[in-house]
Structure formats: structure tokens, C-alpha cells
Amino acid sequence: MMRSLYSGVAGLKAHQTGMDVVGNNIANVNTTGFKSFRATYQDTLYQTSSGAAAPQDNKGGVNPIQVGLGVGNASIDKMFKDGSVQTTSSNTDLCLSGDGLFIVQDGSGVYYTRNGAFKFDGQGNYVNSAGQYVQGWMGVDGEVNTNSAAGKICIPSGKPMAAEATTQAKYDKNLNAAAAMVTKITKSDGTSAGSPAEASAAAPLTLTMSDGTAVTVTSGVYQANYSLPLTTTLTIYDSLGNDYTIPVMMSKNGTTGDKWSVYIESDTGGIGGTKTFYEEDGTTEKIAVTIDKFDVVFNKDGSYKSGSGKMTFSPKGSGEAAEGTVAIDVTGLTQYAGSNTVNGACDGNAAGTLVEVNIDSSGTITGTYSNGINQKEAVVAVAQFNNAGGLTAKGASLFQKSNNSGEPNVKTASDLGCTITASALEMSNVDLANEFSTMIVTQRGYQSNSKVITVSDEMLETLINMKR
Numbered sequence: 001m002m003r004s005l006y007s008g009v010a011g012l013k014a015h016q017t018g019m020d021v022v023g024n025n026i027a028n029v030n031t032t033g034f035k036s037f038r039a040t041y042q043d044t045l046y047q048t049s050s051g052a053a054a055p056q057d058n059k060g061g062v063n064p065i066q067v068g069l070g071v072g073n074a075s076i077d078k079m080f081k082d083g084s085v086q087t088t089s090s091n092t093d094l095c096l097s098g099d100g101l102f103i104v105q106d107g108s109g110v111y112y113t114r115n116g117a118f119k120f121d122g123q124g125n126y127v128n129s130a131g132q133y134v135q136g137w138m139g140v141d142g143e144v145n146t147n148s149a150a151g152k153i154c155i156p157s158g159k160p161m162a163a164e165a166t167t168q169a170k171y172d173k174n175l176n177a178a179a180a181m182v183t184k185i186t187k188s189d190g191t192s193a194g195s196p197a198e199a200s201a202a203a204p205l206t207l208t209m210s211d212g213t214a215v216t217v218t219s220g221v222y223q224a225n226y227s228l229p230l231t232t233t234l235t236i237y238d239s240l241g242n243d244y245t246i247p248v249m250m251s252k253n254g255t256t257g258d259k260w261s262v263y264i265e266s267d268t269g270g271i272g273g274t275k276t277f278y279e280e281d282g283t284t285e286k287i288a289v290t291i292d293k294f295d296v297v298f299n300k301d302g303s304y305k306s307g308s309g310k311m312t313f314s315p316k317g318s319g320e321a322a323e324g325t326v327a328i329d330v331t332g333l334t335q336y337a338g339s340n341t342v343n344g345a346c347d348g349n350a351a352g353t354l355v356e357v358n359i360d361s362s363g364t365i366t367g368t369y370s371n372g373i374n375q376k377e378a379v380v381a382v383a384q385f386n387n388a389g390g391l392t393a394k395g396a397s398l399f400q401k402s403n404n405s406g407e408p409n410v411k412t413a414s415d416l417g418c419t420i421t422a423s424a425l426e427m428s429n430v431d432l433a434n435e436f437s438t439m440i441v442t443q444r445g446y447q448s449n450s451k452v453i454t455v456s457d458e459m460l461e462t463l464i465n466m467k468r
Contacts, residue, residue: 003047003067004456010070011449014041017073018442025430026439033114033397034428035078036435042074078389083114083429085421091358092119092126095426098418100382101399103135103150103410104128110135112383112408114426115397124156126365126378130396135381135410136363142375144364146412150381153365159354161369163241165324166348169234169311172332173341177302179227181254184208196223198269210254221265227252229265232344236313238321241350241371244277244287244313250342253295260335262309262328263293285316291328298335349373359422362414383408384416 018039028034046066053062085095094116096102101112104127111132118134121127126134133152137144185193186206199205199217207215207222220229229249237243246264249271253259266273272293277286294309309328315321326346333342352371359365363380385391386406391399401408413420 002456003069004452007068007070008449008452008456010044010072011452012446014071014073015442015446015449017076019439019446021076022435022439022442025435026432029428029430029432031397031428032117033083033426034430035080035114036428036430038077038079040074040077041071043068043070044072045069078391078393079429080388081429083427085424086427087424089423090119091356091423093117093423093425094359094363094380095421095424096382096413096418097421097426098413098416099388100384100413100416100418101388103381103383103408104132104398105135105152106130106132109400111394111398111400112391113397113399116420116425120155120157124154124159126153126155126380136365137379137381139376139378144376144379146379146415150410153378153380155354155357155365155367155377157354159367161349161352161354161371161373161375163237163239163351164348165239165322166236166326166346167324168327168329169236169344169346170329170332171232171342171344173343174334174336174338175230175250175252175260175296175342176338176340177252177298177335178337179252179340180213181210181227181252182207182222182224183210185222185224196221196269196271198222198265221249221269221271223251223271225254226261227254230340230342232342234311234326234344234346236311236324236326236346237348237350238287238313238315238319238324240315240319240321242315242319242321243350244289246277246289246311246313248291248311248344258300258305258335259295259297259307260333261293261295262291262307262330264289264291264311279317287316288314294328296330296333298333302334302336304331304333359420361419361421362412363420379412380420381410382413382416382418382420383410384418385409 021037021039025036046068048064048066050065052064055061082097096116101114102116104111104113117129118126135150136153137146137150185197187193188204193205197205198221199219201218204216204218229251232248234246234248235243236246249263251261253261263272264275267276274288274290276288279286290312296307297305299305307330311326314323350371352369354367355370356368357365364376365378367375367377385408390402390404392402394400
């Protein structure tokens with residue numbers, strides 16, 4: 001008789017714990033990044049009145065006679081399924097989807113969280129609402145090494161970017177293999193001009209082309225057995241960040257049909273050499289640029305074969321900018337019949353200051369500077385555990401490693417198959433419909449166990465009244 005009382009009490013305790021779990025889940029239905037919990041139950045000890053007996057020749061087997069002594073809580077599990085994505089107006093908020101957690105740290109230790117309500121503090125540190133440092137990898141000159149240990153992310157507002165002189169120009173895309181060649185150059189009076197010849201408004205030239213057409217030009221330098229010059233522009237920077245737009249010419253060299261010449265039209269009207277550029281007044285020198293003509297040779301299949309060159313420049317006037325050398329990389333060029341789509345781009349930049357930051361799906365923080373440069377500033381770290389359910393909840397949407405969680409695998413979001421959504425937060429994954437259903441079942445279990453106690457008490461009372 002007494003056993004049923006204790007079984008009922010055990011049921012009350014177990015279901016009370018289950019109700020506590022449900023109440024905590026519902027209380028956190030709007031908590032950012034909250035992961036719901038689930039209570040499970042198990043039967044406890046059994047009192048054996050008679051053990052099992054094996055079958056014999058003249059008698060069958062007998063099952064054990066046991067009476068259970070109630071119920072207990074088997075586990076309270078964390079449910080790490082993703083919550084819904086809620087967009088926000090802050091571009092520093094992050095929503096993490098997938099099997100991973102953000103890492104934050106302060107003087108008391110390392111914590112893990114799904115609450116991505118982050119911001120930059122007064123010193124440019126990337127922190128959560130409690131001021132704990134968000135962990136990741138900082139970039140150096142736009143390069144981020146994610147193989148090193150993660151640390152705090154610090155991107156001060158108005159961060160300066162130093163001016164950097166141009167050291168490399170790269171060309172890619174196509175040069176037209178079917179470009180027509182100049183076969184004859186004549187002056188306006190019909191006499192033959194030399195080669196190369198420079199045209200002007202006062203002294204125009206007529207070019208007879210290999211396709212039978214004739215072109216009259218009033219500017220530029222032309223040479224027989226070359227195609228019409230294709231003008232490309234390179235924007236280069238000196239050591240102080242001053243920018244210059246330099247016209248670089250490309251002409252198909254018709255002697256073999258498999259090469260193009262790269263050059264600058266010199267001050268003396270030649271192909272290759274030094275060209276001086278002037279300020280708007282037309283008399284003050286701005287920069288002198290030298291490119292010695294070089295040839296780019298192509299294979300018969302139109303791919304690049306050989307050729308390289310360089311540009312040297314000498315800034316003029318005030319500022320005392322240093323002279324520079326620019327390597328011209330043409331390995332990305334091709335020569336196919338069609339159109340000219342050649343494109344050239346240079347490194348180097350003017351000085352600038354950080355204007356804003358943006359975060360992509362891999363957690364890469366990119367800074368946009370006033371000089372138009374976009375540069376990688378940092379990458380947010382993500383931790384993954386073999387058993388995330390084994391983490392110890394510490395409150396404030398934080399977890400810590402435990403003896404059964406395993407060690408954290410710290411990588412980028414993309415490395416771990418996770419996705420980060422900027423300007424968004426992860427909502428609680430509490431399912432209210434499920435919680436209310438669990439609440440009803442738990443309530444009925446609690447009521448049923450209380451009835452066991454009530455009925456057992458009435459039976460005891462009946463037993464005691466037998467003496468009367």
C-alpha cells in the first residue's frame with residue numbers, strides 16, 4: 001500500500017520538473033537564439049517479490065514478479081534545431097543557420113551562443129550586448145588567415161587606409177585576331193608619309209587598310225604593317241596616392257600575325273618611349289611615363305604564349321612623390337577572331353577612411369573606404385561540437401563546453417557548412433503548439449499521480465477504520 005504513495009510522489013516530482021521545462025520554454029518564446037528543452041521520463045527501481053524460474057521437464061517457466069517504485073526524469077535535452085530568421089535594421093546583427101555557434105569571450109572565459117545581436121563598441125571592438133568580444137580573425141592588408149587562432153575583432157570607425165603606389169597592371173580578355181592592317185600611309189597632299197607617322201588636325205593622314213577601306217585620322221601615331229592602335233587606359237597611383245590616367249596602345253604586328261605590340265606614344269611621335277602628361281594649363285608637367293615597346297606572342301590556338309613589359313613613371317611638381325615601376329602582366333590575354341574586349345586594371349590606391357562595413361554569408365566583414373576600395377577586414381569564427389546538446393547552459397543565451405560536449409572545432413561558417421545572414425537575428429525555436437500540447441499531457445500526468453496519492457490515502461484510511 002505504501003509503495004503506491006511513493007510512486008505517486010515520484011510522479012508528481014517528475015511531472016513538476018517537466019512542467020518547469022515547459023514553462024521555461026514558453027517564457028523564452030521571444031528570446032533571440034534560444035534553444036528549447038525537452039524533458040524525458042524513465043521508470044525507476046523495481047521491487048522483486050519472486051524471481052524468474054526456468055522451464056523444467058515437468059513444469060513450465062515462471063516470470064519474475066516485480067512492482068515498480070515510480071518514475072524519474074531521464075534527461076532534459078537541448079533541441080538545437082534552427083529558429084526562424086528575423087530581419088533587423090542593424091547590419092552588424094548576425095543570424096547563424098546550421099550546426100554551429102558564435103564564440104564570445106571576456107575575462108571569465110570562452111562562451112558559445114546563437115544570439116547574434118552584435119555591435120561595435122566605442123573602441124571598434126565587435127561585441128555582444130554584454131560587452132563580450134566576438135571571436136574571429138583579423139585581416140592584414142585585405143588578407144585574412146583563418147588557420148591561426150581566433151581572437152577579438154576590432155574595426156575602429158574611420159579607420160584610415162594609407163596610399164599605395166601602383167606596382168602591377170594586369171590585362172585580360174581578347175584581342176581581335178582578324179584586325180585589319182595598315183598597308184599605306186599618305187599625307188593630305190597625296191604623298192607618302194613615313195612610318196611611324198603622327199597625325200594632327202593641321203596635318204591629317206589617310207590610312208589604307210588591308211580590308212580595302214581607307215581611314216582619315218587627325219591624331220595619334222600610326223605605322224605600316226600594324227593594325228589601328230587600340231587605346232586602353234590604366235589608372236596608376238604614386239606613393240602619395242595621386243592618380244593618373246595613362247593611355248596604353250596595343251596594335252597587331254602584321255609581320256607574323258601572331259603578335260601584338262604594347263607601347264605608349266612618345267613625346268617625339270614614336271611608338272614606345274617616354275610620354276609627358278601636363279596639368280590642365282597645358283604647360284605644367286604632371287608625370288612622365290615610359291614604356292619601351294614589347295610584343296605579346298600568341299599560340300596558334302589563340303592562347304597566350306610569351307611577352308611581358310613594364311612601365312616606369314616619374315611624378316612631377318609639388319608633393320615629392322617617389323618614382324615607381326609597374327610590371328605589366330599580359331598573361332590573361334587571348335587572340336581570337338571577333339571583337340576587342342581587352343581590359344586592364346592596376347593595383348594601388350589613394351588614401352581613404354573606412355565608411356561602412358558589410359558582412360556576407362561566410363561571416364567575412366568587408367570594409368568600404370572613401371577611396372572606393374573594398375577590403376576584407378575580418379572573418380567571424382564559428383564553433384562546432386560533436387555533441388552540442390552536452391553544452392552547459394549559463395544563461396543570457398550563453399553555453400560553455402562540458403565534459404560531454406566534445407572539443408570545439410573552430411572554423412569559418414562556410415567551412416562548417418553553416419550560413420550567416422547579416423541584418424537578421426535567429427528567433428527562438430520554441431514551438432508553442434508543441435509546448436501547449438506537452439503542457440496538457442504533463443498536467444494530466446500530474447493530476448493522475450495526485451489521484452494515486454488520494455486513493456492510496458483513502459485505502460489506508462479504510463484499513464485503519466477496520467479496528468473500529
